Amino acid sequence: MPHKIPESVLVVIHTADLEVLLIERADRPGFWQSVTGSLDRVDEPLLETATRELFEETGIRADGERIVLRDWHLSNVYEIYQTWRHRYAPGVTHNTEHVFSVCVPRDIPITLSPREHLRYEWLPLLAAADRCFSSSNAEAVLQLPRHVGRQS
Template identity: 55%
Template sequence: MTDFKRPVSVLVVIHTPDLQVLLLERAAHAGYWQSVTGSQEAGETLPATAAREVAEETGITAVAGDLQDWQVTHSYEIFAEWRHRYAPGVRVNTEHVFSLQVPTAQPVTIACGEHLNSCWLPWREAAAKCFSWSNRDAILMLPERIGARRR
């Protein structure tokens, strides 16, 4: 493989004003729920990566200006089963956190082969359902990030 994934990704927490959060169930791991995630492509800005991944994984059209860049990053070890996608020796990914507020919970078009299902949940329930610690932590930060009262 010559086109390796970059070890730079985005996490996009999609939510409504009343803190309903969209989660997607991974196709490769039934029962593993997450927000939108994806790797940055060469020459792409992080906001452009976030907008592209939102469109690819949900069908929601967002432009970079719609996204809130939290200026928060997490570094974590890439799961062994996915390391073959990266250049030899790459073991750590850096994830950049964004959020996208939509007016209401809405049906989404999931990426076939990448996700099995989607659901909208209250933020605390969504956080508890995430398999990823960084995704859980981002959702738990959501109320203070958007200035909402905790419900």
């Protein structure tokens, strides 16, 4: 298996009322997050990565018309958790994460990838931020009102 590319996307899924969808990792029960995923290839456009990961992890298809991914033009660099470093080339310790969001109807069908996630839950903004195991994910959830043009 080739090493993961240390560049990824984070996609915060939310409703117009700012409820946030979180998914529980299958490989780490109790670890809740938004959609995340690494680039498949170094030259993969970030929007393509976000679109692919959104569909693979939730079954939500961003069509660019009804369901539109919003690129925040925000990147976070963070240290890769020790438990996942074996997936990267030797010596790689940090990842660059690019943040996106997508507004969806609350009743949109969610189809989780059972290999990756156990269950999902819609939560109010602050509860979702508290549930995220990743600090950059929690911060993105808290920044959501500003990025969608709403005040908290």
